[in-house]
Amino acid sequence: xxxxxxxxxxxxxxxxxxxxxxxxxxxxxxxxxxxxxxxxxxxxxxxxxxxxxxxxxxxxxxxxxxxxxxxxxxxxxxxxxxxxxxxxxxxxxxxxxxxxxxxxxxxxxxxxxxxxxxxxxxxxxxxxxxxxxxxxxxxxxxxxxxxxxxxxxxxxxxxxxxxxxxxxxxxxxxxxxxxxxxxxxxxxxxxxxxxxxxxxxxxxxxxxxxxxxxxxxxxxxxxxxxxxxxxxxxxxxxxxxxxxxxxxxxxxxxxxxxxxxxxxxxxxxxxxxxxxxxxxxxxxxxxxxxxxxxxxxxxxxxxxxxxxxxxxxxxxxxxxxxxxxxxxxxxxxxxxxxxxxxxxxxxxxxxxxxxxxxxxxxxxxxxxxxxxxxxxxxxxxxxxxxxxxxxxxxxxxxxxxxxxxx
Amino acid sequence: xxxxxxxxxxxxxxxxxxxxxxxxxxxxxxxxxxxxxxxxxxxxxxxxxxxxxxxxxxxxxxxxxxxxxxxxxxxxxxxxxxxxxxxxxxxxxxxxxxxxxxxxxxxxxxxxxxxxxxxxxxxxxxxxxxxxxxxxxxxxxxxxxxxxxxxxxxxxxxxxxxxxxxxxxxxxxxxxxxxxxxxxxxxxxxxxxxxxxxxxxxxxxxxxxxxxxxxxxxxxxxxxxxxxxxxxxxxxxxxxxxxxxxxxxxxxxxxxxxxxxxxxxxxxxxxxxxxxxxxxxxxxxxxxxxxxxxxxxxxxxxxxxxxxxxxxxxxxxxxxxxxxxxxxxxxxxxxxxxxxxxxxxxxxxxxxxxxxxxxxxxxxxxxxxxxxxxxxxxxxxxxxxxxxxxxxxxxxxxxxxxxxxx
Ligand SMILES: NC(=O)c1ccc[n+]([C@@H]2O[C@H](COP(=O)([O-])OP(=O)(O)OC[C@H]3O[C@@H](n4cnc5c(N)ncnc54)[C@H](O)[C@@H]3O)[C@@H](O)[C@H]2O)c1
Ligand SMILES: NC(=O)c1ccc[n+]([C@@H]2O[C@H](COP(=O)([O-])OP(=O)(O)OC[C@H]3O[C@@H](n4cnc5c(N)ncnc54)[C@H](O)[C@@H]3O)[C@@H](O)[C@H]2O)c1
Numbered sequence: 001x002x003x004x005x006x007x008x009x010x011x012x013x014x015x016x017x018x019x020x021x022x023x024x025x026x027x028x029x030x031x032x033x034x035x036x037x038x039x040x041x042x043x044x045x046x047x048x049x050x051x052x053x054x055x056x057x058x059x060x061x062x063x064x065x066x067x068x069x070x071x072x073x074x075x076x077x078x079x080x081x082x083x084x085x086x087x088x089x090x091x092x093x094x095x096x097x098x099x100x101x102x103x104x105x106x107x108x109x110x111x112x113x114x115x116x117x118x119x120x121x122x123x124x125x126x127x128x129x130x131x132x133x134x135x136x137x138x139x140x141x142x143x144x145x146x147x148x149x150x151x152x153x154x155x156x157x158x159x160x161x162x163x164x165x166x167x168x169x170x171x172x173x174x175x176x177x178x179x180x181x182x183x184x185x186x187x188x189x190x191x192x193x194x195x196x197x198x199x200x201x202x203x204x205x206x207x208x209x210x211x212x213x214x215x216x217x218x219x220x221x222x223x224x225x226x227x228x229x230x231x232x233x234x235x236x237x238x239x240x241x242x243x244x245x246x247x248x249x250x251x252x253x254x255x256x257x258x259x260x261x262x263x264x265x266x267x268x269x270x271x272x273x274x275x276x277x278x279x280x281x282x283x284x285x286x287x288x289x290x291x292x293x294x295x296x297x298x299x300x301x302x303x304x305x306x307x308x309x310x311x312x313x314x315x316x317x318x319x320x321x322x323x324x325x326x327x328x329x330x331x332x333x334x335x336x337x338x339x340x341x342x343x344x345x346x347x348x349x350x351x352x353x354x355x356x357x358x359x360x361x362x363x364x365x366x367x368x369x370x371x372x373x374x375x376x377x378x379x380x381x382x383x384x385x386x387x388x389x390x391x392x393x394x395x396x397x398x399x400x401x402x403x404x405x406x
Numbered sequence: 407x408x409x410x411x412x413x414x415x416x417x418x419x420x421x422x423x424x425x426x427x428x429x430x431x432x433x434x435x436x437x438x439x440x441x442x443x444x445x446x447x448x449x450x451x452x453x454x455x456x457x458x459x460x461x462x463x464x465x466x467x468x469x470x471x472x473x474x475x476x477x478x479x480x481x482x483x484x485x486x487x488x489x490x491x492x493x494x495x496x497x498x499x500x501x502x503x504x505x506x507x508x509x510x511x512x513x514x515x516x517x518x519x520x521x522x523x524x525x526x527x528x529x530x531x532x533x534x535x536x537x538x539x540x541x542x543x544x545x546x547x548x549x550x551x552x553x554x555x556x557x558x559x560x561x562x563x564x565x566x567x568x569x570x571x572x573x574x575x576x577x578x579x580x581x582x583x584x585x586x587x588x589x590x591x592x593x594x595x596x597x598x599x600x601x602x603x604x605x606x607x608x609x610x611x612x613x614x615x616x617x618x619x620x621x622x623x624x625x626x627x628x629x630x631x632x633x634x635x636x637x638x639x640x641x642x643x644x645x646x647x648x649x650x651x652x653x654x655x656x657x658x659x660x661x662x663x664x665x666x667x668x669x670x671x672x673x674x675x676x677x678x679x680x681x682x683x684x685x686x687x688x689x690x691x692x693x694x695x696x697x698x699x700x701x702x703x704x705x706x707x708x709x710x711x712x713x714x715x716x717x718x719x720x721x722x723x724x725x726x727x728x729x730x731x732x733x734x735x736x737x738x739x740x741x742x743x744x745x746x747x748x749x750x751x752x753x754x755x756x757x758x759x760x761x762x763x764x765x766x767x768x769x770x771x772x773x774x775x776x777x778x779x780x781x782x783x784x785x786x787x788x789x790x791x792x793x794x795x796x797x798x799x800x801x802x803x804x805x806x807x808x809x810x811x812x
Contacts, residue, residue: 184611198597198600
């Protein structure tokens with residue numbers, strides 16, 4: 001298949017591109033490299049030394065003889081360029097990772113809120129619009145997030161996309177209606193993913209676009225079979241307060257001998273998936289496209305759930321680190337249950353890597369190996385969710401959050 | 407109260423501004439006049455001779471001694487200007503009409519789809535973002551549409567915003583959850599109103615913004631008490647294939663002695679409200695704001711429902727016109743039921759004007775009075791909903807739809 005990987009220079013996009021290329025697909029990465037620019041804006045960098053996309057694809061060719069093509073296009077701003085590119089290349093499938101994906105970054109300031117809404121809504125809408133305009137019947141696989149559902153609901157198991165509800169009809173009967181499982185996003189970033197869902201629903205219904213939406217949990221781990229093949233194929237590893245996920249930040253804190261900082265009680269339960277499983281899931285989704293005219297196919301792409309404090313304790317156990325509790329900059333429930341259905345991927349052959357078995361390798365092969373590159377001042381999360389919360393975050397005179405790295 | 411009327415130069419915004427000014431409020435219209443530019447783009451004009459906004463407000467002052475201020479701001483493009491304006495004026499309430507509101511226009515081409523998504527999402531998001539940023543606790547009243555729900559559902563009565571659903575909790579009990587009544591928008595325009603709903607939900611929850619969302623039916627009628635006071639205060643009347651609602655187009659066809667063109671079977675049922683009732687509803691909503699921290703208050707702002715073919719027959723009866731049936735350019739159910747709850751406005755004192763009693767005045771005082779201004783070539787609806795439908799619309803060599811004006 002000819003596959004366009006939008007956002008293929010990112011944390012999940014890069015190993016996905018390698019995985020698909022290794023399986024013989026003709027992979028085209030489309031990316032505006034905005035994520036590298038955001039690193040520059042924030043003054044942060046990947047823990048792992050990450051090469052340019054041009055260099056990475058060159059190494060991949062050198063090592064395997066396979067070509068991955070790179071195209072510099074901004075999906076959100078360059079509608080005409082995107083449309084012309086799609087029309088010229090007419091891929092069989094499109095994997096869409098190209099969005100601003102950090103909740104804290106999306107809440108940093110009004111400018112960051114606007115950027116996230118514009119970038120994500122326009123990237124997705126431009127893509128759907130262009131596909132429709134040029135009559136491209138490619139299978140579109142999008143990365144959504146489990147986070148759209150929020151975490152403060154009544155504690156029901158989260159189904160794979162749709163919820164059957166009974167409504168009373170005019171004739172007095174009860175009819176069953178399958179609705180999109182209601183979202184309750186907790187940040188501007190998550191909200192944009194709820195907006196995406198409605199865009200997909202519309203274009204699937206009106207124009208028959210074939211769409212699979214993968215509601216993904218937090219991705220952990222760094223290496224996949226392919227990224228391990230050469231040091232310069234290494235994947236990025238974010239540990240800063242904006243892009244670093246909770247697990248990555250714990251790993252780094254443990255590696256440099258600081259307490260693991262838990263926000264609030266650590267009672268927040270989250271869903272997780274290893275990067276190797278994530279790329280496998282994309283491959284499985286690509287192999288199982290919906291038919292033209294079908295509703296949007298939705299998978300929950302996660303393999304296990306954990307409370308944040310249990311994660312901290314797991315890592316503390318493995319590394320001897322301590323755990324420290326800080327005020328929570330997010331507006332969210334202090335404690336929540338989370339049960340997620342993921343039967344569809346399991347039925348299609350996914351065999352999950354568990355945190356229990358894979359975490360130690362992360363500590364040794366990644367966190368400890370590159371700990372000399374850690375910039376400690378970048379670990380704290382400083383984006384406050386509301387104006388009321390902002391003053392509760394203790395900062396040093398340069399605006400960085402105090403206390404969280406000791 | 408100091409009230410900002412965003413989109414106050416439009417069809418509903420102008421009489422609302424007059425109505426609120428007449429009741430002693432300090433009214434500030436904010437508008438980018440994009441709707442006048444769209445008239446120019448399409449080569450259409452209001453049936454009624456409509457003055458510039460500057461001239462209209464001058465006449466209002468001359469007739470009543472009251473001032474309505476006008477500010478030229480693009481909500482979607484000029485975030486910083488909007489924020490500075492709100493911070494300087496700090497209105498007590500904001501009525502938000504400022505969106506691209508025609509479904510056919512939103513489906514004209516890929517450019518029009520992008521424009522509608524950008525304009526509407528950004529207008530609403532910029533507003534919410536700016537209010538939050540400057541800590542403005544104004545009551546925001548937004549005009550949504552009944553159309554977000556689509557018209558092909560199981561035929562249940564549409565509640566005022568929320569639907570209680572039972573979900574099974576982890577402990578095995580059933581909990582009741584109030585969810586936003588699921589939307590099923592039938593055009594890009596309607597889809598943007600579904601997106602708006604999620605923006606409102608987020609900002610009400612995260613930042614305590616006080617929001618009332620009015621899900622309005624099709625507004626009919628031209629005059630209100632205030633617009634009648636002087637010929638130069640007259641409201642706009644759209645009858646073209648993009649902005650003219652079905653009722654207005656029937657009125658014009660009747661006035662110029664052509665058959666009333668019904669698309670499809672005319673079995674589509676729609677909700678309606680008279681412009682005088684619409685401005686009254688906004689006034690009522692303003693007088694009943696939600697409290698900070700409340701969920702979004704949602705009203706169904708409509709007073710009656712009719713099938714399109716029944717409307718055509720009603721007007722045919724009043725005027726002696728014939729009815730003609732044409733292929734439908736929209737992708738929609740041929741026939742649908744529609745029952746809408748509107749108890750909230752009735753309970754707050756709304757006393758509806760019915761089509762049966764008001765239509766004849768529209769025929770005589772508006773359609774017949776200005777029939778010399780009708781441009782017949784502009785009445786047909788030529789925007790096709792999908793690429794498949796486009797070839798079924800018969801057009802003349804200049805691209806205008808044939809047959810619909812005889
Ligand atoms: N990482 C996770 O834990 C996780 C969890 C759930 C969902 N997801 C989703 O998976 C996707 C990929 O996540 P990631 O962690 O790889 O993020 P990332 O930030 O590492 O990668 C995103 C890539 O998209 C590109 N991009 C952004 N906007 C673009 C635009 N307008 N035009 C072209 N390219 C653009 C960036 O330059 C970057 O290379 C995102 O949509 C994210 O929401 C990620
Ligand atoms: N007319 C109806 O039948 C009807 C029915 C249901 C809902 N509504 C809703 O009511 C609202 C008003 O409808 P209308 O019929 O008066 O429409 P209209 O097009 O006559 O007026 C909209 C006004 O908003 C302005 N505007 C648009 N985008 C703007 C922007 N970015 N910045 C500043 N101003 C901007 C336009 O210039 C125009 O004056 C719309 O939101 C519409 O969706 C209307």
